[in-house]
Amino acid sequence: MSGIWRQVLATYTTDQHDERDREQLLALGAAELAHTRSSEGRPASAEDVQHIALHEFGLLLGVTQARTALWERRARHG
Numbered sequence: 001m002s003g004i005w006r007q008v009l010a011t012y013t014t015d016q017h018d019e020r021d022r023e024q025l026l027a028l029g030a031a032e033l034a035h036t037r038s039s040e041g042r043p044a045s046a047e048d049v050q051h052i053a054l055h056e057f058g059l060l061l062g063v064t065q066a067r068t069a070l071w072e073r074r075a076r077h078g
Contacts, residue, residue, distance in 0.1 A: 004028055026057045027069035035073060044070060 008029040011022045030053035034044035037052075046066035053059040053066070061069075 004032055023059060023061075023065070024069075026059050027053060027061055027065050028072060030057060030059070030061070031066070031069035031073040034070070035077075046070060 004025075007025045011017055011025050017025065027049065030049045031044065033052045033056065034048040038044040038048065046063050049066035049069055050061050050063065053061045
């Protein structure tokens, strides 16, 4: 299990993260899923991240949060 998924899981199983950190970690998880699920030749969009965050994690993200999560995901993985 990768580091991001351990952190996402920890947001549900422990109280070690405050609300802001929890939202950021779930946004990063949504960005990772959006990237994984995107079609070849079409990069994941902020809207993809927002959709996944809402439907997979029950988290309503603003477009800025979604864009930031995508940027952080790309910075980590290229």
